[in-house]
Every structure is written in structure tokens, then in C-alpha cells.
Amino acid sequence: MITALVISYKGTGYCGWQVQAQSPRPxxxxxxxxxxxxxxxCGIKLSGCSRTDSGVHANEYYCHLDRYVEIDCDRLPLAINKYLPDDICVKRAFTAEDSFHSRYFAKGKEYMYLVWNSRLKNVFYTDTAYMYPKRIDVDVINAFGKGFEGTHDFTSFMSAHSKIKDTVRTVWYFRAERDGDFVRFYTAADGFLYNMVRIMVGSALEICSGRITLPIEEIIERKSRQAAGKTMPAQGLYLNKVIY
Amino acid sequence: MITALVISYKGTGYCGWQVQAQSPRPxxxxxxxxxxxxxxxCGIKLSGCSRTDSGVHANEYYCHLDRYVEIDCDRLPLAINKYLPDDICVKRAFTAEDSFHSRYFAKGKEYMYLVWNSRLKNVFYTDTAYMYPKRIDVDVINAFGKGFEGTHDFTSFMSAHSKIKDTVRTVWYFRAERDGDFVRFYTAADGFLYNMVRIMVGSALEICSGRITLPIEEIIERKSRQAAGKTMPAQGLYLNKVIY
Known part of the structure; x- marks a missing residue:
């Protein structure tokens, strides 16, 4: 058996999950x-479910150790939290089979993108939401968003810098919910390409505002990064759930 | 006529509303x-509705200039926000009679105290909520909280360092609401003594946990800071509304 953890973190002060040699941030x-x-x-090896980018947050992130820890799973989170900074929290510990891998065993992930939809900034969400001044109609977003669903080649929604060859993914849903001046975008898939969620949200906003006139189905069909919208900034993005 | 502003700010990086000679923070x-x-x-004089302490936040804070600004009230907030850091926002501008004073004209204020009620920290609210691990029963708090209401001498709920002589205030309400693992305390009064809200919330929590056995009415009657509970930290406190 090995020990696995579910954590949350505010990504603002970090270079992401993984060590980046060129980053000054931990x-x-x-x-x-x-x-x-x-x-x-003693020394351990720690493997995560995903490489999150610099500044991206996680409400629920899974990782696993290369060994079994002889501390009760109910007590382990508080024991580790004592030695963590305020912006990382171990929420839960569990034991898994030796073969378990938090990344390769994941069947899919849900991301959330948090937008503060107002002409006036929200002083409490500077690092944890993206401010977008034009009024977002979530009904329009949800009608358009259906176009993402299903199995498609998502080349148009992948960072042009990515070298990945297998660009087919299955998106389960893409939807937005309004909560006062907050708009939360939720999307889940069996996997996401590099920057995919951030480009999906950026495209949905630009279709909504009329800046992009192609429907999502056609943007997908073009298989060209140029057809899609801008990449949204990291600060609004949260890894929200991992499905095993 | 003069120009007045409604602002919000995250207090973490500040020494409070007013300049503190001994503080390194602005x-x-x-x-x-x-x-x-x-x-x-050109130079102005800016007066506020309250001296907030270091680290205390404001959802709605009123202040006024000593002059009338020749810019449309609809455009003024965005014009000023351009020159403000991310943690201060002008939400609204309005004009008032020359005699208006944001402090002396205030009939009362509402404060909110935000508690994250969990054994596990919330990584997104490090500076903007206070973590309290013992389960809070808001029904119990609300039953006790009635004891604050009315016109009383609140000496027991004033910082022992305060030199203020007139310690009688009228509290309109003191109540708590649960929202998942967040508990929000709301209290409004015609005025609050130094640290009064923070000591009220601290006392309510200690009565709830059984650490204090006196009811609130009796703590008030003692007129002694020792009879009340601890002063809660600044990070959970928000000036929420000002009533004119």
C-alpha cells in the first residue's frame, strides 16, 4: 500500500506544481x-495528478507518495499542515494499492474558471479571479458551450507552443453559472491539452461579445490556434475535481 | 457642494485608514x-467615516473631499481606480452639501466578521477570514446575541487601552449566518467602541464553546474588560455598511 493525499492550494506564490529551474518561485x-x-x-518521492501552471489554483489536487506512511489517515493532514505555509492545505489522506498513480489513474478532471464580471475591481479577489467588465450572458455561454461537448480534435484550443501529437479529447461539459457579479465556468473532460481550459473560456467570452463570429463547432474544425480566442490569465483557473 | 466617495479595500497591506507614524505600511x-x-x-483634504485598524477590511467605506470635483460622478470612480493599487477600489462617487461629514453624519455602521469554521485552513482566505476549528452553532450564537441588543454601557467590550469616557452605545442587532464552512457575524450599532466588534465576536464564541459561563447581559453589567472574551484578529473584520 502507498499513501495518497488530496490537497488545495492558492497558486499565486508558486511556479506551479512542478519545479521550474528558471523560476524564482517555489x-x-x-x-x-x-x-x-x-x-x-525520511526522504520520499511525491507524484501529482497534473502539472498546473504558475498562478493556477487547486480546490482539489491528488498526489501520492512512493511509500506507506505509518500515521493514521485521519491525523496525517493536520500533522503535515503544521509544516506547510498558509497557501497549501492537505485536506485528506488515504491509502491506495501500490500500483495507484494519481496522474495515470485519473479518468478525468473538472476545472473551474472564476470571473469577476464588473467594471469595478473586487479588492478581495485580485489573485483569485479574473475581472471582465463586459456583461456576460450565461444563457448565451451555455448555448454556445454545448459545441465543446463530445470527442473532438482540440488543436484549435491548444497552446501553439505545445508539442503534443494526440490532440483528441472528450469534453463532458462546458457551462457557466452566475452568482451575483461572479461567473463560474465549469468544464470537465477525460483530459485537457496545454492551456485548453483557458483558451475555451477566452473563446466563449469572445463569441459572447461578438469579437469571434465562428461558432465553437467551426473553430474546432479549423484545427488552428488562430481560429480560437485569447488565453485567459492563470489567476482565474482552479483545478476543481479529479475523477478516478 | 463637495464630492464624496464610497470605496472598498482589502486592509492586509495597510496600517488602517489613517496614517500611523510608527507603521512601515501605508x-x-x-x-x-x-x-x-x-x-x-491639485491638493485635497480627505476625511473618512471611521478609523479602521491595521488589517481590517471594508466592503463599503465612506469618505469625503474638502472640495467639489468637476468630473461626472459616473466617470470619477474609474478615473481614480486607474491610479489605485488592486486592493483599493472606488465604487461610487456622489455630491453632498458643504456641511456633509462622512464621520459625523453617520447614524450607524454595520460590521461583518468572517470565520472559516473548519479544522482545515482555507488557502484562499488566509488574509480575509479567521479560521476557527470548533464547530459553531449559529442558533446558539443568535440566542445569546440578543443580549447585546439595546442601549448599554459597553465598557466590558472596549479595549482596555481606550481612553474614551462615553461608553454607552445602542446595538441594533448581533447575529450569525452559516454558509457552508463560513460563518458570518453581523452587528450594527449607532457606534462602536475601540475593538468592540472583535471582543463581541470573541465573547460569543467563548460562550458558545463553554469557555465563558456568564451570559452576555451579565458580562455587560460587570463593566470590566476581564469579564468578556478575547479580541478576535483583524483579518476577519469588515466594515460592511455605513448608515446615514
Missing amino acids: SVQKTLQTAIETVIG | SVQKTLQTAIETVIG
Whole structure:
């Protein structure tokens, strides 16, 4: 058996999950690994469910150790949290089969993108939401968003810098909900290409505002990054759920 | 006529509304004043509705200038916001009679205290909520909280360092609401003594947990700071509304 963890983190102060040699900011992985090693008194290898980008947050992120920890799963989160900074929290610990891998065993993920939809900034969400001043009609977004659903080649919604060859993914849903001046976008898929959620949200907003006139189905068909909308900034993006 | 503003701010990076000679952190007042002076091109005097403590936030804070600004009230907030940091926002501008004073004209204020009620920290509310691990029963709080209401001498709920002589205030309500793992305390009064809201919330929590066995009515009657509970930290406190 091995020990696995469910964590949350505010990504603002980090270079992402993984160590980035060129970044002055620490990685979530290394910060968490050090805290776990302090608690259990020996070196470990820590593997995560996803590489999140710099500034991206996680409400629910899965990772696993290369060993079993001899501390009760009910007590382990608080024990590790004692050695973590305020912006990383271990929410739950569980044991899994030796073969478990938080990344390869994931059947899919849900991301949330948080928009503060107002002409006036929200001083409490500077690092944790993206401010968008034009009024968003979530009914329009939800009608358009159906076009993402299903199995497609999502080349148009992948960062032009990505070298990945297998660009077919199955999107389960893409929808938006309004909560006062907040708009939350939710999308889940069996996997996402590099920057895919951020380009999906950017495209939906630009279709909604009339800046893009192609429907989503046609943007997908073009298989060209130029056909889609802008990449939304990292600060609004949250890894929200991992499905096993 | 003079120009008045409604602002919001996240207090974490500030020494409070007013300049504190001994603090290395800037004041909200001075930061806002500089932004306004940049927009209108001349020096102003800026007066606020309350001295908020270091780290305390405001959802709605009123202040007024010593002059009338020749820019349309609909456009003034965005014009000033351009020169403000992300953690201060002008939400609204309005004109008032020359005699208007944001502090002396206020009939009362509502404060909100935000508690994250969980054994696990919320990584997104490090600076903007107070984490309290013991389960809070809001029905119990609301039953006790009635004891605050009415006109009383609130000496027991005033910082022992305060020199104020007139310690009688009228509290309109004190209540708590649960929203998932968040608990919001709301209290409004014709005025609050120094640290009064923070001591009221601290006392309510200690009565709820059984740490204090006196009812609120009796704590009030003692007129002694020792009879009440702890002063809650600044990070959970928000000036929420000002009533004119």
C-alpha cells in the first residue's frame, strides 16, 4: 500500500506544481514534499495528478507518495499542515494499492474558471479571479458551450507552443453559472491539452461579445490556434475535481 | 457642494485608514488621496467615516473631499481606480452639501466578521477570514446575541487601552449566518467602541464553546474588560455598511 493525499492550494506564490529551474518561485510539489519529509523523518518521492501552471489554483489536487506512511489517515493532514505555509492545505489522506498513480489513474478532471464580471475591481479577489467588465450572458455561454461537448480534435484550443501529437479529447461539459457579479465556468473532460481550459473560456467570452463570429463547432474544425480566442490569465483557473 | 466617495479595500497591506507614524505600511487614506490628487491635479483634504485598524477590511467605506470635483460622478470612480493599487477600489462617487461629514453624519455602521469554521485552513482566505476549528452553532450564537441588543454601557467590550469616557452605545442587532464552512457575524450599532466588534465576536464564541459561563447581559453589567472574551484578529473584520 502507498499513501495518497488530496490537497488545495492558492497558486499565486508558486511556479506551479512542478519545479521550474528558471523560476524564482517555489513549486507546490517541493514545498509539500519537504513538509511531509519533516513529519515522517525520511526522504520520499511525491507524484501529482497534473502539472498546473504558475498562478493556477487547486480546490482539489491528488498526489501520492512512493511509500506507506505509518500515521493514521485521519491525523496525517493536520500533522503535515503544521509544516506547510498558509497557501497549501492537505485536506485528506488515504491509502491506495501500490500500483495507484494519481496522474495515470485519473479518468478525468473538472476545472473551474472564476470571473469577476464588473467594471469595478473586487479588492478581495485580485489573485483569485479574473475581472471582465463586459456583461456576460450565461444563457448565451451555455448555448454556445454545448459545441465543446463530445470527442473532438482540440488543436484549435491548444497552446501553439505545445508539442503534443494526440490532440483528441472528450469534453463532458462546458457551462457557466452566475452568482451575483461572479461567473463560474465549469468544464470537465477525460483530459485537457496545454492551456485548453483557458483558451475555451477566452473563446466563449469572445463569441459572447461578438469579437469571434465562428461558432465553437467551426473553430474546432479549423484545427488552428488562430481560429480560437485569447488565453485567459492563470489567476482565474482552479483545478476543481479529479475523477478516478 | 463637495464630492464624496464610497470605496472598498482589502486592509492586509495597510496600517488602517489613517496614517500611523510608527507603521512601515501605508495608510488607505494617503494612498487614496494621492490617487485623487493625480486625477484632479491639485491638493485635497480627505476625511473618512471611521478609523479602521491595521488589517481590517471594508466592503463599503465612506469618505469625503474638502472640495467639489468637476468630473461626472459616473466617470470619477474609474478615473481614480486607474491610479489605485488592486486592493483599493472606488465604487461610487456622489455630491453632498458643504456641511456633509462622512464621520459625523453617520447614524450607524454595520460590521461583518468572517470565520472559516473548519479544522482545515482555507488557502484562499488566509488574509480575509479567521479560521476557527470548533464547530459553531449559529442558533446558539443568535440566542445569546440578543443580549447585546439595546442601549448599554459597553465598557466590558472596549479595549482596555481606550481612553474614551462615553461608553454607552445602542446595538441594533448581533447575529450569525452559516454558509457552508463560513460563518458570518453581523452587528450594527449607532457606534462602536475601540475593538468592540472583535471582543463581541470573541465573547460569543467563548460562550458558545463553554469557555465563558456568564451570559452576555451579565458580562455587560460587570463593566470590566476581564469579564468578556478575547479580541478576535483583524483579518476577519469588515466594515460592511455605513448608515446615514
